[in-house]
């Protein structure tokens with residue numbers, strides 16, 4: 001007897017706070033037979049799966065096991081063909097820096113149906129924690145999401161042309177920003193962005209270990225080292241009254257305050 005192929009669910013787990021999981025994501029995790037998750041998905045979310053569910057960390061940091069993207073794709077296809085309900089659980093939103101495109105291609109090539117369930121992306125979560133709007137018709141008419149990563153052979157478009165994104169009318173959200181902002185500072189200042197532009201780094205947004213540090217573009221290289229995962233936000237829309245009143249965030253030069261919630 002041939003087994004019916006199951007649909008694969010490519011699901012966003014949100015930034016870490018289990019309350020920010022969508023109702024649909026929650027249901028799919030509960031119903032999953034196979035759960036393939038990123039490093040960033042916290043245990044409290046994985047705990048929603050049943051005891052029978054086969055759970056595997058397929059994240060990049062799981063380096064010892066060295067699972068490749070091709071192997072992740074194979075596992076999804078093989079389990080779906082066996083009629084198992086597969087949830088590929090990405091941190092944040094699967095469509096933002098999540099190799100979702102490669103997974104879609106693999107599933108389509110194998111003739112496996114799939115659905116995509118969006119999640120709250122880290123940049124939105126960080127803005128919410130800071131109490132700011134990413135766009136603000138008075139200050140910022142666009143949001144630019146970029147990666148701080150260097151380009152590689154496999155990802156030739158990963159490198160950001162900082163001159164291109166240095167815009168007074170944009171909020172820049174840098175994923176995987178690293179901790180060395182000397183080059184970013186030089187390039188953005190060189191491209192004419194104001195040294196007064198507010199910059200905030202948020203690490204572990206929405207999680208118990210959340211930390212935030214504030215600077216301006218001029219002092220961005222002085223931001224303290226913060227643990228991954230972290231995002232860096234830059235732009236005038238971060239300059240709002242609520243943030244100024246927040247004693248934990250100071251904007252004056254050399255007055256960098258690290259806050260723990």
Ligand code: SAH
Pocket residue numbers: 015016040090091092093094095096097098120121122123125126174175176177202203204205206207228229230231
């Ligand atoms: N798909 C994810 C991004 C994956 S790339 C999303 O939509 O959020 C991984 C990067 O996302 C991390 O290096 C970090 O820059 C960012 N990130 C993910 N979760 C985060 C969190 N809780 N707080 C801050 N940054 C986070």
